[in-house]
Amino acid sequence: MAFNEEPVSPLQEQNKVTAMNMAEIISGIQNPDPLVQFQSTQAARKLLSRERQPPIDDILKAGVVPQLVAFLACVDR
Known part of the structure; x- marks a missing residue:
């Protein structure tokens, strides 16, 4: 039986992080956009x-x- 990799809830969709390389992570952590900071973290x-x-x-x-x-x-995240 194969498991579906797709998120089954909106919360899982929100927390799904695409693969990032080290340079993208570092750049994202330093980005002023809170969503980008969160995803990079x-x-x-x-x-x-x-x-x-x-x-x-x-x-x-x-x-x-x-x-x-x-x-x-x-506290806003």
């Missing part, structure tokens, strides 16, 4: 959650950690 979280060799050093070197920490204080 989700992509970074998923990328860092990989079991094998997550690109932690790349995220640190990009200097976006302070911005990611600042996002934690946002």
Whole structure:
């Protein structure tokens, strides 16, 4: 039996993140658009959650950690 990969609810559709490369993630985190920031942060979280060799050093070197920490204080997301 094959499972359908399509979202089954509007919430799943909203949270669906397309694959982004590191440059797109970093650019998106620094983007002034809150939706782009949110999607990029989700992509970074998923990328860092990989079991094998997550690109932690790349995220640190990009200097976006302070911005990611600042996002934690946002109450509108």
